[in-house]
Amino acid sequence: MGINTLSMAHDFIARHVPAGGLCIDATMGRGRDTALLCRLVGETGKVIAFDLQPDAVQSTAALLKAEGLSARAELHCCSHHLMADYAAPESVDCIVFNFGWLPGGSHDLFTLPETSIPAIRAGLELLKPGGTMSLCIYYGGRSGYGERDALLEFLPTLDNRKYTVVVSQFVNRDGDVPIPVFILKEG
Numbered sequence: 001m002g003i004n005t006l007s008m009a010h011d012f013i014a015r016h017v018p019a020g021g022l023c024i025d026a027t028m029g030r031g032r033d034t035a036l037l038c039r040l041v042g043e044t045g046k047v048i049a050f051d052l053q054p055d056a057v058q059s060t061a062a063l064l065k066a067e068g069l070s071a072r073a074e075l076h077c078c079s080h081h082l083m084a085d086y087a088a089p090e091s092v093d094c095i096v097f098n099f100g101w102l103p104g105g106s107h108d109l110f111t112l113p114e115t116s117i118p119a120i121r122a123g124l125e126l127l128k129p130g131g132t133m134s135l136c137i138y139y140g141g142r143s144g145y146g147e148r149d150a151l152l153e154f155l156p157t158l159d160n161r162k163y164t165v166v167v168s169q170f171v172n173r174d175g176d177v178p179i180p181v182f183i184l185k186e187g
Helices: 005-016 032-041 054-066 080-085 113-126 146-157
Strands: 022-025 046-050 073-076 092-099 127-137 163-167 179-185
Touching: 005 032, 005 092, 005 127, 005 179, 022 032, 032 046, 032 054, 032 073, 032 092, 046 080, 054 073, 080 113, 092 113, 092 146, 113 127, 113 146, 127 146, 146 163, 146 179
Parallel strands: 022 046, 022 092, 046 073, 092 127
Antiparallel strands: 127 179, 163 179
């Protein structure tokens, strides 16, 4: 299958999440990233996950239970832009976002820049120095290109003395190829 946005994100995440760490899955979806983070933080770590859709929370809870990871996660059915209510500033090792729609869910429900950009801002305050953030930007179809464009306009405004931002692009693939973005908070 080769490299894709998700494999790049998972490789990046795996390289930066310490055992015993605190992570946030800002868009839990079906729980695959939540489960990955739970495995990486180990028995002494914690993952806080968010999604607005009850179906996503139920799917994630079922996956974590099946994998024996439920005790490592705290699931919340609310918007990712509220994450600062659940973690202290500079306490989080890694934050993961998948912007777009719920896999296997309605394409009429999708993330919006009005909450996604405030969520990124909140997340940057929660990251420890040396902490990382992974963004996978899915776009096209019914959700269109508005969020993608807003995120790609916002990311270059981040202070380069505080953050390193890498936006990757698959230049020889057709269609609306998801965009992987990686942010490192300087230590």
